[in-house]
Amino acid sequence: MAVVACCALAAPKAGSGSLPEQRAPAGFPRAVRLLTRRDFARVFDDARPFGSALVTVLARPNDLGHARLGMVIGKKKLRRAVDRNLMKRIIRESFRRQQTALPALDLVVIAKPAKRVDRQRLARDLAKQWRRIAGAHDDRRDAADSTRRSA
């Protein structure tokens, strides 16, 4: 009942994402970050890539029961330190808000070359990526389940 009411209220506000922006506001403790070189290497080793004009996201399932985030923001991609910091903050914030909607994946977001960072475009783009990744993961799991069932 409450859920329906909420959606009804949200609906008129033209195309806000299908992922609820603020369901269970979450923190961003160290447990949900990729911290070591090994963590990153594991993802780079065998990951599914998702791309957009602004970023590339690599995803590889983990067995922790929640998603983890890592970022690679190269100095060559964004010249100014201010832009690099800004990009990381936007990515972190986006992940923080929407991590509960994500499956148990290790994600590495890689910056693409840009002159400046457009916060709104980037935020929108990231939301889209999370959705795609979550969807793809579900499909794969469904497929695996179905093959297992048929076998």
Add this chain to the structure above:
RNA sequence: AGAGCUGGCCAGGCAAUCGCUGUCCCGCAAGGGAUGGAGGAAAGUCCGGGCUCCACAGGGUAGGGCGCCAGGUAACGCCUGGGCGGCGCGAGCCGACGGAAAGUGCAACAGAAAGGAUACCGCCGAUGGCCCGCAAGGGCACAGGCAAGGGUGAAAUGGUGCGGUAAGAGCGCACCGCGCAGGUGGCAACACGCUGCGGCAUGGUAAACCCCGCCCGGAGCAAGGCCAAAUAGGGGCGCGACAGGUGUGACCCGCACUGCGCCCGGGUAGGCUGCUUGAGGGGAUUGGCGACAAUCCUCCCAGAUGAAUGAUUGUCCACGACAGAACCCGGCUUAUCGGCCAGCUCUUGCU
């Protein structure tokens, strides 16, 4: 009021919610609470130091840097004050600003001549020559003299005036300028409308070589130190060598494998440290023109490490620039929306 100069300062504010991170407190823990959390340039990495490790008797050479003087400073290529030169009506601003009579080199084009150089046009032609004339004198411009004027150039051997002369010339004189020696003032750079001497010289260029004086060992926090799985090989001590240990097995025999234990050392992954109390900030007093220093009081003010200071919403206004710490300081340079304060200058108007 307008135009401008110099020095200094600020870098959107407030509130709520959700996050990140250092420290402290509470808690067995999960967690909770309190509090701190980018810059004036954090930037470029161009100088100077501290701090580490390596090297090192001293001196010299090579190489590099600096370059008016005196201060300040831990030090500097920085800062302050002064000198000199240039720009501006002025407040002020700008200057790699030692040496060119040690040497070597360089200078397009133009120009007659460009370094101890020169005579194209020009001026003169007193003197000598030639011609005319009885002569006085006149003419020619051959010898020769001159560098004032024209012209070239970034630059042409000091300027003005008078004398002088055939015409001229520092040839002579006066004043200005210049050089040398002295004197005076100044710590000094340097200054002098003080004296004497010299007719007048060393043209420019040293971010060209060079000379002179002074300074400089190298590498950098991925420096360096500590703990330490794994792995290779090593050392010491003790015990044992028909033994013992491990495996198989319920156990013994048997069979298979193998010296064993401890210590030292080593150092990969990883972790800790270096890591923020410092040539520190604020205030007062004193000394100094000032940079700055001394004394006292007071404050603790980022310390991340896949790398934190953000997001959303509301609100106010002059609608917010350049931009993000990574061992730490002192400078320089470059980027930068706007705004504030102080002192001063010029112009105009009023009293």
